[in-house]
Amino acid sequence: MSDIDIELISVRKTYGNALVVGDISLSIPKGEFVSLLGPSGCGKTTTLNMIAGFQQPTGGEIRIRGRNQAGVPPEKRNIGLVFQNYALFPHMTVAENVAFGLRMKGAPRAEIDQTVNTALKSVHLEGFEAHYPKELSGGQQQRTALARAIAPRPSVLLLDEPLSNLDLKLREAMRVELKEIQQQLAMTFVYVTHDQEEAMAMSDRVVVMSGGVIAQEDKPENIYNAPRTSFVADFIGKSNILPVSAVRATGDQREITINHSNISLAVGSDQAGPPAARFCCIRPEDVRIIGGEAFAEGANVLDGTISKIVNLGAHLDLWVTVDRDITIKALVRSSRSDQLKTGNHVSISIAPAAIRLLHE
Amino acid sequence: MNRLLSGLFWISLCLILAFITLPLLVVVAASLSPSSMVTFSPADWTMKWYAALWASKWLDPFILSVKIAVIVSLVSGVLGALGAYAVAYEKCPGSEAIMAFLLSPLAVPQIVKGVAIVLFLSSAGLYTLLGTPGLIAGHIVLTLPFAARMIATSIYNFDKNLDRAAQILGASKWQRVRHILLPLIKPGLFSGMTFAFIISFNNIPLSVFLVRPGQTTLPITVINYMEYSLDPVLAAVNVASLIFILTTIFLFEKLGGFSAQIHGGSK
Amino acid sequence: MTIVATDSPAAPALRRFALRGYVPLFPPFAVLLLFFAVPIGMMIGISFQDPKTAQFSLGSYQRFLTDGLIIAGLFRTILMSGLVAICVTVMAYPVAYFLARSTSRWRAIVFALAIAPELAGVVLRTYGWLIILEDRGFVNDALIWLGLVSSPLPLAKNLFGVVVGLTHVVLPFGILALLTSIQGIDPNIEKAAQILGASRLSVIRHILLPLSIPGTVSSLLISFTMAASAYATPALLGGARFKVLATMISEQIMFYINWPMAAVMAIVLLVLMLAITFAGGRVETRLHKKLNV
């Protein structure tokens, strides 16, 4: 309670009959980097706009630092916002853009100059004070937008896909910088993205959204290693998701049968998988291709045919058909490309611990 | 403060919209009122002023106006299409200067164009052209730039790859113009012609110099009458011609489908 | 093209092709030459003739500059057009802003209301204003009936009536000019200012107004030029006492049958329009550069 910066309590948003955000509850502690991650149209921007105050929730409550925000206009919320298209003021220089927030608060001249300098320094834009936005590169505009948002020292910074207009190299560099700035300022960041790598790389916590609701909310490593639904498993990283027809427990051991096939797989006992599991998830990098040598102890072994090979550079994406309709994807190092050809018969092994049971 | 401001905004928006609609509503009410006292109570309304329109005093100018507007619309459609074709499709050298010349009448106030044409016809001894021929010529000068600009815009928006696709399939130039270009720029052509029709039908500043007794367009007949009296029959004439214009637009729309242009019909 | 055209055998063919491209231009050019360019040229010629003898004379220009009534008419035209330009732009702004930003279903209705009167033609609207504003009209009847005034207020047949009527005629064009400009301003820019703490008023002052200056200027320009060259509205709503250049021109043609004087007045009006359009265009490009938009 003490250090919760933002709290969403059963927040909903509908447009006519269309449910855009349904029942989101979330609390974000001070100084945390939280990502809202989800496919296009799942309601991320809408959620952000409701926190900022540009849209009013149809139901539920939004609290910032413990205060209900109903009826509080955006300009009174003391929040920073970085837009996807930056929304820099075209008729103002970089320095004027960054100074705008403080000017609106009526800060004294000297303080404004001081803060503008610090903000520009922290985004490495010294020397660009007198430039107009259109004279800047995309990356520089991005930094200006960031400096403008942090200059008034908001308690919370909202970022709506701020890196999506940058090229890959710059995007990766900015991830590191953004994280550094966040830690330096000890500011709460709510970061909207549909890029899972971005979310994984920066966040303390990832909130995966789907169709307007939260699908899973956890630390990045848990989201990846222990997805709770097939949607999360599929959306985060690559995965084999197979339908499960039956789960049998024999003593300590669990065994599952894959739907429409004779395949049975042993599942790790440590995993308190739901008895009524309907899917299982296997990460491609957990699927080993074995060429004659001894099997790992206790692993599930399946025979199959390589039906497709996709070269990804460092790795090969291997599609192995193990039963009529069942194809399991495996990720192997490209150095093995000589031995692996389409049509080859191979055996694959999957450790029981690598199989996760999912109930939806 | 914010609430006050947005309150002011909505109030001013409503007042401005009321300002825009007020004269139209008043004219409609006047055309239905039994006397020159305008009444807004539907119980008292009468159609007698509309019945009075069925007289040659109003019908003759109406028919002349329609005749002129139809001819003007067709001719400026054809001339505009020819000009736009040369400029936007053939892109002949100097096309910018040519377009500037085609659009130049727009820079000259209508009343000045009117004076120029009437002085030209009078001093060149072409008095006989005053009336219908002069009106048609004057209106074409007025509407041709609009038509040329609208058609040129739709040719510019025309995807040149469609033309190339037809060419590689063996279509000759004429076949491509006939089967690819024309159907795709039809909305632009029709909106240009509709525009020409409306401008011609409603025109005053040019027509006022070019009419002659017995060959007077409807708007000029109305304003001449208005100088003496504000008879409600005038309201009926005005409402009737507005209805006529709206019907015409509707018909042109059915024929040419220019609203499809807004929805990307020419793409 | 230029390389081939030097003296290769292909050159004549090319020239023939190039000429063929111009053929469709003949009909529209002929019409514009005969009924636009030549008449304008003749009008300029006639302006230098003596009204009686048709000899060369600068008399009409001299008279334009010295006749107090004519000069008064010129200034009346400028005053009237300036007032209309201001009224139109001030009234068009809220409507254009609403049309640019609203997503509600009212938007289509407001758009139709704002633009549709343009189809009705000037006569209908002027007639409407006449029955609203004249001495025994709508407004005066109501005021007298309410006992607010004892004798009718002079609302028509003067500057007031003409400015009201012309504002109504020109308003849709002002709305369109401002709409284009405001639509070009990213709504996120307004949101960005708001989240940085700017009140509605500050957003308007620091963001909206500066960024829509080009639209405002083009609305002022188009309103001024349309008002200055309007004929029917001043003729009907201004009456015999309120004369502007456009109505004085028709008077010269139809009552005084003084062609040179009419030509001179038309040329003055034309030059006024061209000068304002040119200067306005310069200001607009300058603003675009300055505002970096």
Ligand SMILES: Nc1ncnc2c1ncn2[C@@H]1O[C@H](COP(=O)(O)OP(=O)(O)OP(=O)(O)O)[C@@H](O)[C@H]1O
């Ligand atoms: N004003 C509106 N009226 C009706 N539906 C809307 C409105 N605004 C958004 N939506 C719908 O709400 C859903 C969520 O929109 P939102 O912009 O929040 O998605 P998003 O998660 O940010 O997607 P993206 O990654 O593409 O930006 C979409 O399906 C959209 O069509």
Ligand SMILES: [Mg+2]
């Ligand atoms: Mg979004």
